[in-house]
Structures are given as structure tokens and as C-alpha cells.
Amino acid sequence: MSGKPGDRGHLDFVTDTVHHLPSPNPYRRPDGMSEAEFGTAKVKDLEDKILELGPEKVACFIAEPLLASGGVIVPPTGYQKATREICRKYDVLYISDEVVTGFGRLGEIFASEPVFDIVPDIITCAKGLTSGYIPLGAFLLSDRLYERVTGEGAKGKFFANGFTYSAHPVACAAGLKNLEIMEREKLCERVRDLGPYFQERFRTLSDLPLVGEVRGSHLMVCVEFVSDRKTKMVPPAEWEIGFRIMRNTMPKGLLVRPMAHLIVLSPPLIVTRAQIDEAVEALRAGIKDTMDELTREGLWRG
Numbered sequence: 001m002s003g004k005p006g007d008r009g010h011l012d013f014v015t016d017t018v019h020h021l022p023s024p025n026p027y028r029r030p031d032g033m034s035e036a037e038f039g040t041a042k043v044k045d046l047e048d049k050i051l052e053l054g055p056e057k058v059a060c061f062i063a064e065p066l067l068a069s070g071g072v073i074v075p076p077t078g079y080q081k082a083t084r085e086i087c088r089k090y091d092v093l094y095i096s097d098e099v100v101t102g103f104g105r106l107g108e109i110f111a112s113e114p115v116f117d118i119v120p121d122i123i124t125c126a127k128g129l130t131s132g133y134i135p136l137g138a139f140l141l142s143d144r145l146y147e148r149v150t151g152e153g154a155k156g157k158f159f160a161n162g163f164t165y166s167a168h169p170v171a172c173a174a175g176l177k178n179l180e181i182m183e184r185e186k187l188c189e190r191v192r193d194l195g196p197y198f199q200e201r202f203r204t205l206s207d208l209p210l211v212g213e214v215r216g217s218h219l220m221v222c223v224e225f226v227s228d229r230k231t232k233m234v235p236p237a238e239w240e241i242g243f244r245i246m247r248n249t250m251p252k253g254l255l256v257r258p259m260a261h262l263i264v265l266s267p268p269l270i271v272t273r274a275q276i277d278e279a280v281e282a283l284r285a286g287i288k289d290t291m292d293e294l295t296r297e298g299l300w301r302g
């Protein structure tokens, strides 16, 4: 389903049944446009696409509440709710992909309703469902859809979309225990409490000249690197900037996830304030080393 160019180079993919919308990334909005205007334009992209394809041909809209592996993109305020309304208007199902955002990352078991005020028709989830200890994914149906696949209208049919390991008892036991621990240790509350501190501390890195933007929400953050802060120019691919940052940060005890010209961090939900301070310090030092390295190699003039 993904439209990320990096995911597409060596694979076949369908173009007739999956359509993509332009990214709702406020950092890359046109010059002079307010974030609110940008948000309205991105919502209109969805409505225009539905009308272009014909509402009767559009089965669903799939969106992450925040675009995690797309670069921790936080859409403009109200984007999720407005796109949900558009889907309702044209009877298009809204699928909220909470594979990353679910199970505490945004301070809630599911972020869709408490954080973004939307009730999706379907939620997909995985990762945090077992805190990653055992592989388990799940999808949740609204009552309305559940009724359609189990109720009167479904008599004589059954929902046959299963996997070899569907409902694997060991994975499900791990999921249940994980939920029990999350509740017992009040991990969602912890993330809600710690999230603003985490965001505020990482945003202090914005003063570094190689940093274009630090963005995120709760316990997920992304640092976007640019070769020119004014033009927001993406550093040339041969700089391998994400990997450089990772290589320079690792010896300082911090492992970051490189993604092209971005690095992403999603720490464990039990991270402490002291560890957040340590991580920010290590990353600052790693970025400084990288700037020195690029200067020495004659690639960057600051």
C-alpha cells in the first residue's frame, strides 16, 4: 500500500487499485502557506481523489494517524478528523493503521479516538501489541462491519481471510500479558506524562545548522537533516546522512534508526528522564561530529 519510493524500487505494485495522496507534511508545504491552509488543501486532496475515481469505486482510505516510517510526519491539526468526515460523506471505509501508534507510543492503547477524535471502521495493529516480544498482528472491526461479516446478512458464509498462524495461542497469551503489564505499570499514563519532556528536549537540537526540523509526538521523534536550512534542500544521497549520524552516535551509546536523510527514535515506554537527557546529549555530539566530518571531506560548508 505504501507510496514510499524507497519501498518500490525492486517490487511490482498495483497502480489500478491503490492510489496515493500527496504527503500532508507541514514542513514541506509551499512557501507563504499557513499550516491551516495547508491542512485544508490536503483534506481536499482526498475529496478530489474520491471524486476523480468515483465514490462508488473507492473501497477505503488507509492512513496512519502519524506517518511513522514515512518520517514521523505529523499532519496539520484536524487532518485526521476532516478526512474521516470526507470518508463518511462518500461511504468510504476509514482504516487507521496503528501498527506504530498503537499500544502506548502516543500515550493511549489506540490513538485514533482519544488523540485524534476519530472512530475508524478498521484499526490495524502489531508491534506494541506484544511490546515486540512475540510477533503478533491484529485488525479490529467496528460493530457495523462486524455485523456485516457475522450477522444475518452473512448467513451461510464465513470470513475466511486467515493466516497459518492466525490467533496463535502463544502470541495471544503474550499480547494479553503485555496489556496486563501496561495497565499495571500505567505505561500509557507514563507516556502522556513524559511525552512533552521528550519532545521538548529533542527539539533543542533544532539550533544545529544541519538540522532542518525536529518533529514528532509523545515518544516518537524524527530529526530531518538538510544541507541548507533556507531552501530545506535534502542532502545529496552520497552523504548517506542518516547512516553517518547513526555511525557517529552509536559509539556514544545511542542507536538511532536511519531513514535516508532522517533519523527516527522510538524509545521503550519505560525510558526515564535521565535517559532522555543522555540520548539528546549523545545525538547532539553525534551530529556535531558529523558536521565536522562533512566539513573535513569538503562536502559541506555549514
Ligand SMILES: Cc1ncc(COP(=O)(O)O)c(C=O)c1O
Residues within 6 Å of the ligand: 064, 068, 069, 097, 098, 099, 100, 125, 126, 127, 137
Ligand atoms: C505503520 C506500519 N504499518 C504496517 C506495517 C507492517 O505491519 P505488518 O508487518 O504487521 O504487516 C509496518 C511495519 O513496519 C508499519 O510501520
